[in-house]
Amino acid sequence: QVMRGPIRATLVSVETTEDTQHRNLTDVRELIEGSRLPMWVQAHAIATFARLAIAEARIHGMPVEEVHFHEVGALDAIVDVVGAAAGLHALGVTTLYASPVPLSHGWTNSAHGQLPLPAPATLELLAAAGAPTVPGPGPGELVTPTGAALLA
Secondary structure: OEEEOOEEEOOOOOOOOOOOOOOEHHHHHHHHHOOOOOHHHHHHHHHHHHHHHHHHHHHHOOOHHHOEOOHHHOHHHHHHHHHHHHHHHHHOOOOOOOOOEEEEEEEEEEOOEEEEEOOHHHHHHHHHHOOOEEEEEEEOOOOOHHHHHHHO
């Protein structure tokens, strides 16, 4: 238990000894399908990674099967996506609604080098979902590709 301002919350810390692995969609799918998670959680998490793979494939001009996740292929990122799916399942949420997504500007470092913000994958995912956007309050990454894939 931790306090975030006046709110009590549960802090989850993911600690792993793995070196960053560059997994593809098949690798991630096999990890999730090999779990004992409820089928809805598995399906939602796999669909999120499929949207990420499709966006990356479009950006890099390659087949989905050849896309290797860099940052989002790491175990902590997989836990983030599965955790979000598990939370939605536990709460009985089947449909998400969101206000327009704020997009800021600037630069971020990635496995592909320095990228403009919003990241190309973030823009691709939001465009594919038809998500409305608004200008953000300033520089910095407000929406990650993983966050956009979860919203899509």
